[in-house]
Amino acid sequence: MSVATKITRRDFLRQTGVGTGALVFGCYISPKGLFAEDIFHQSVALNSFVRIEPLHGTIIIMANRSEMGQGIRSSLAAVLADELEADWSRVEVRQADAEADKYVVPNPVPGAHPTFLISDEGSQFADSSRSMAAYYLPMRLFGAGIRVVLVGAAARVFGIDPAQCEARQHKVWRKDGKGIVRSLDYGDPLLLLAAKKVAAPTPDEARAALKPSKQWNFIGKEMPFVDVRDMVTGKAGYGADADPGRPGMLTAMIVRCPVANGTVKNFDDKAARAVPGVKDVRKVLPDGFPIVGGVGGAFIPHAGVAVVAENTWAALQGRRALKVEWDLTQSPAAIANAKYESKAYRKELEASTASAGNKLRSRGDVDAAFALPHQVVEASYYVPHLAQAPMEPPVAVALYENGRWEIWCPTQGPDVAQHYVGLAMLYPKDPVAWLVWQVSELTEVKPWEQAAQQSFNEQLGKMLGLDQTALFKRRDELKQEVRDKVKVHVTLLGGGFGRKSKPDYAVEAAFLATQQPGVPIRVQWTREDDIQFSYYNAVNHQYLKAAIDAGGKATALLQRSAFTSFFATLFPPADPRLPTAANETFRLARAAFHSGGEYPFGSGIELGQGLEDMPFDLENLRLENCAAPSHIRVGWMRSVANIYHAFSICSFADELAIAAGRDGKDYLLELIGKGRILDLATLKAEGLENFDNNQFPVDPLMAQLSSGKSVQVLPGYPPDTGRLRAVVERVAQAAGWDEKVKQYKQQPKGRGLGIAAHRSFLAYVAMVIDASLADNVLTIHEIHAAIDCGIAVNPDRVRRRWRGASSMA
Amino acid sequence: MPWFQLRVNGSLHNVNVDANMPLLWVLRDVLKLKGTKFGCGVAQCGACTVHLNGRAVRSCATPAGLASGSEITTIEGLSPDGSHPVQKAWIELGVPQCGYCQPGQIMSASALLAANPQPDDEQIDSAMSGNICRCGTYPRIRAAIHKAAESKAS
Numbered sequence: 031m032s033v034a035t036k037i038t039r040r041d042f043l044r045q046t047g048v049g050t051g052a053l054v055f056g057c058y059i060s061p062k063g064l065f066a067e068d069i070f071h072q073s074v075a076l077n078s079f080v081r082i083e084p085l086h087g088t089i090i091i092m093a094n095r096s097e098m099g100q101g102i103r104s105s106l107a108a109v110l111a112d113e114l115e116a117d118w119s120r121v122e123v124r125q126a127d128a129e130a131d132k133y134v135v136p137n138p139v140p141g142a143h144p145t146f147l148i149s150d151e152g153s154q155f156a157d158s159s160r161s162m163a164a165y166y167l168p169m170r171l172f173g174a175g176i177r178v179v180l181v182g183a184a185a186r187v188f189g190i191d192p193a194q195c196e197a198r199q200h201k202v203w204r205k206d207g208k209g210i211v212r213s214l215d216y217g218d219p220l221l222l223l224a225a226k227k228v229a230a231p232t233p234d235e236a237r238a239a240l241k242p243s244k245q246w247n248f249i250g251k252e253m254p255f256v257d258v259r260d261m262v263t264g265k266a267g268y269g270a271d272a273d274p275g276r277p278g279m280l281t282a283m284i285v286r287c288p289v290a291n292g293t294v295k296n297f298d299d300k301a302a303r304a305v306p307g308v309k310d311v312r313k314v315l316p317d318g319f320p321i322v323g324g325v326g327g328a329f330i331p332h333a334g335v336a337v338v339a340e341n342t343w344a345a346l347q348g349r350r351a352l353k354v355e356w357d358l359t360q361s362p363a364a365i366a367n368a369k370y371e372s373k374a375y376r377k378e379l380e381a382s383t384a385s386a387g388n389k390l391r392s393r394g395d396v397d398a399a400f401a402l403p404h405q406v407v408e409a410s411y412y413v414p415h416l417a418q419a420p421m422e423p424p425v426a427v428a429l430y431e432n433g434r435w436e437i438w439c440p441t442q443g444p445d446v447a448q449h450y451v452g453l454a455m456l457y458p459k460d461p462v463a464w465l466v467w468q469v470s471e472l473t474e475v476k477p478w479e480q481a482a483q484q485s486f487n488e489q490l491g492k493m494l495g496l497d498q499t500a501l502f503k504r505r506d507e508l509k510q511e512v513r514d515k516v517k518v519h520v521t522l523l524g525g526g527f528g529r530k531s532k533p534d535y536a537v538e539a540a541f542l543a544t545q546q547p548g549v550p551i552r553v554q555w556t557r558e559d560d561i562q563f564s565y566y567n568a569v570n571h572q573y574l575k576a577a578i579d580a581g582g583k584a585t586a587l588l589q590r591s592a593f594t595s596f597f598a599t600l601f602p603p604a605d606p607r608l609p610t611a612a613n614e615t616f617r618l619a620r621a622a623f624h625s626g627g628e629y630p631f632g633s634g635i636e637l638g639q640g641l642e643d644m645p646f647d648l649e650n651l652r653l654e655n656c657a658a659p660s661h662i663r664v665g666w667m668r669s670v671a672n673i674y675h676a677f678s679i680c681s682f683a684d685e686l687a688i689a690a691g692r693d694g695k696d697y698l699l700e701l702i703g704k705g706r707i708l709d710l711a712t713l714k715a716e717g718l719e720n721f722d723n724n725q726f727p728v729d730p731l732m733a734q735l736s737s738g739k740s741v742q743v744l745p746g747y748p749p750d751t752g753r754l755r756a757v758v759e760r761v762a763q764a765a766g767w768d769e770k771v772k773q774y775k776q777q778p779k780g781r782g783l784g785i786a787a788h789r790s791f792l793a794y795v796a797m798v799i800d801a802s803l804a805d806n807v808l809t810i811h812e813i814h815a816a817i818d819c820g821i822a823v824n825p826d827r828v829r830r831r832w833r834g835a836s837s838m839a
Numbered sequence: 840m841p842w843f844q845l846r847v848n849g850s851l852h853n854v855n856v857d858a859n860m861p862l863l864w865v866l867r868d869v870l871k872l873k874g875t876k877f878g879c880g881v882a883q884c885g886a887c888t889v890h891l892n893g894r895a896v897r898s899c900a901t902p903a904g905l906a907s908g909s910e911i912t913t914i915e916g917l918s919p920d921g922s923h924p925v926q927k928a929w930i931e932l933g934v935p936q937c938g939y940c941q942p943g944q945i946m947s948a949s950a951l952l953a954a955n956p957q958p959d960d961e962q963i964d965s966a967m968s969g970n971i972c973r974c975g976t977y978p979r980i981r982a983a984i985h986k987a988a989e990s991k992a993s
Contacts, residue, residue: 097937098937099935099937099938099974101936255933257935257938258929258930258933258935258938259921259930260938261935261938261941262921262926262929262930262934262935262938262941262942262945263874263914263915263917263918263920264872264875264913264914264915264942266938267873268876270867270873270876270877271873306857307857341856341860341864341868341869342864342867342868342877343856343857343860343864343868346880419973420937420939420973421884421886421937421939421940421971421972421973421974422876422878422937422939423877423878522939523937524876524938524939524940525939525973526937527973556879556880557878557879557881557884826933830933830936830976831936831974833975833978834936834972834974834975834976835975836975837972837975838973838974838975
């Protein structure tokens with residue numbers, strides 16, 4: 031981050047946007063002569079994201095996000111290309127390596143906090159359904175800004191005013207149509223040379239140049255995606271297909287400790303080594319590897335023993351023959367984790383939600399309402415651990431040579447992989463390095479994280495005997511060292527769904543490669559490995575209770591949610607073996623990191639996913655979070671905490687409708703109430719200090735709807751129940767709800783409709799399912815869905831993902 | 840280890856591996872044909888589907904020794920340039936999402952159409968039921984198979 035943190039908003043276009051013409055073009059076009067060699071042989075960088083190939087004019091757009099089926103490689107490029115007036119058939123998308131100093135984008139919103147759109151390694155981290163939401167505006171500004179530069183350059187060549195030129199279809203045209211040369215292609219060397227004399231537009235000038243929506247060529251259109259041909263011919267490169275271009279690549283299969291935080295006691299590799307093709311058997315983690323995280327050690331792999339072989343089959347055979355004995359007594363975490371049993375744990379969660387938890391939001395007095403002689407409805411909901419199970423099991427290729435590591439892997443977080451590989455390789459015995467990495471400028475974190483961040487910075491400085499300047503210097507050097515020594519190449523992901531945001535498999539490959547310099551090593555997981563060593567979506571138990579008055583109106587709701595937080599995986603609970611100062615440092619690091627909260631409770635960004643932003647308009651309401659200690663690695667899957675919160679509250683709404691003798695859809699609309707915004711002041715008045723659903727400050731432009739209307743987005747993304755109502759009404763209409771309900775009532779029991787509505791991250795969704803149950807067989811006849819996600823850059827892709835997600839569920 | 844011959848996509852290869860090694864790993868690790876994917880290793884997901892004498896088989900559970908003497912076709916050999924009607928239909932309808940299972944889906948679909956040029960929905964569902972797609976592209980797969988069937992017929 032050392033480079034990127036120094037960027038100010040003034041540098042928005044220069045660093046990551048359009049260059050100040052002279053500066054950026056000047057770096058790449060030799061001023062020595064008009065037809066310098068490099069113009070013809072090298073692409074010209076217009077900024078970190080865009081290059082032009084001189085002469086044939088191919089525009090190369092870097093994808094800084096990982097492709098896992100969401101179509102982001104195509105969609106973000108299309109947004110930029112649209113503003114740039116590029117010809118899509120002359121656009122090429124290339125996948126970016128982990129390079130935070132190139133891809134951290136300063137926030138284009140004036141006065142926004144944090145000052146970076148998504149700071150540090152989050153800048154390339156495809157998570158939280160925010161790749162498009164975050165980068166939509168920057169991509170448009172980059173495209174428009176570069177177009178302004180090219181128009182200015184053409185004006186110089188033509189010798190006319192830029193206002194007399196326009197960019198269209200990969201060319202800049204004279205509006206008057208005069209002269210021998212009426213247009214200049216984007217690849218024209220004359221144009222590119224002239225561009226170096228053009229001053230780059232300021233962000234405001236780029237913004238003023240944004241195309242009105244009716245002139246969009248690609249945004250909102252059904253765009254083909256760039257990878258489809260490779261995908262259907264077998265040429266698309268996924269993790270296991272990576273070829274470092276070295277002979278002798280070896281394949282490793284690993285026997286992993288079934289218990290998080292367990293260690294290897296000993297192993298018998300005699301039979302494994304006897305398998306033809308097996309080259310070596312060795313431990314994955316070095317002895318004495320420190321505690322660097324919580325349950326399972328953050329994104330560090332489980333302890334294990336690897337069988338390294340000439341090919342996958344030999345590695346598999348060797349692994350079958352390997353005998354490993356585990357030590358589950360070396361830490362309090364391992365002892366507790368070894369006892370973990372999910373059936374018994376379910377009872378623990380039930381007990382946790384049986385009494386009051388941490389109060390998150392409250393209005394009125396639910397207890398008083400429950401004391402009235404009203405009908406009371408209670409229900410419990412349980413969602414087990416969910417494994418993401420992407421079609422492509424985890425896999426990574428690593429090569430170690432001359433003190434540097436090169437990784438090829440399918441990862442949602444290229445720079446997260448870089449961070450973990452770097453620290454694990456360079457500082458295997460030094461837990462302090464892991465803490466130094468968490469040091470952060472206050473401008474990089476959300477306003478409500480600043481106090482905890484500052485305390486953490488100070489506490490850590492004190493612990494290390496460093497003043498703040500020295501501490502930041504140490505952090506910068508550490509990050510630079512990791513970035514210099516670890517290169518991460520991103521392949522296509524054969525599905526991610528959250529699993530591939532954790533780079534434990536890349537760290538395994540790096541550990542093994544370190545022991546054999548110059549030889550690429552591929553760690554291949556099996557399907558069984560993938561299911562057993564997932565970072566499971568949290569196990570969750572909820573208790574809900576509501577009161578319904580004589581008129582059938584719901585008057586009170588109590589909702590208690592207990593889930594295993596993924597912050598328990600990232601940061602350790604207090605460990606009696608550590609000094610108080612160290613425990614305190616960990617506690618502060620956790621609190622500062624994405625509203626991490628207190629162990630064993632949920633973090634802000636989990637609570638903000640469908641619990642704290644509960645939209646129902648009830649006189650009396652209390653939302654609570656109950657304790658849930660973790661004994662297994664927890665991660666996230668697709669919509670994360672929205673999964674279990676939407677499941678419970680939408681199911682419960684239906685229970686209430688039945689209890690009140692009302693129609694499910696009508697009752698849901700009544701619960702949501704009239705359209706209103708649950709703004710931060712309202713939430714605060716109800717006891718919610720900070721609402722954080724892991725998004726970022728946004729520009730009002732973001733909320734332009736596909737209908738052409740705009741809605742203003744308020745700080746913190748408060749829920750808009752009007753938009754939620756609208757999707758409910760829309761889906762009910764599409765499903766023919768009212769008619770079908772009448773129809774099914776006249777038929778024998780067994781067929782019916784269900785409806786649910788939820789806001790997941792920033793999208794409002796509602797679904798109707800038409801299902802029947804006969805002879806214990808559930809048949810789903812139809813699914814209808816309505817989604818309001820703001821602008822759908824590629825509506826067909828949204829439709830497809832939505833259909834696919836319905837199949838998955 | 841014995842040497843034996845495999846005919847893959849029309850070319851003859853001499854390989855020297857354990858005859859029990861599944862065909863999948865011979866294709867991927869030895870012949871470097873990486874279009875065929877590993878998903879489960881136990882013939883439950885279909886990502887590794889190839890043709891053996893025109894019939895769809897799961898290469899992860901087919902010992903290489905048994906495939907010797909058969910005509911093996913992988914996704915790389917289905918057409919020289921992605922012009923097989925099934926591939927064209929897949930592109931036209933934009934079937935893939937992450938794309939990982941699609942070579943297997945396409946091999947199953949092309950084997951189905953070779954045997955049954957005009958399958959109905961039920962026949963498609965039955966022939967394709969062994970091919971899992973975690974992204975859930977099933978409705979488009981079915982539509983694309985119909986489309987390929989139409990284009991073959993016309």
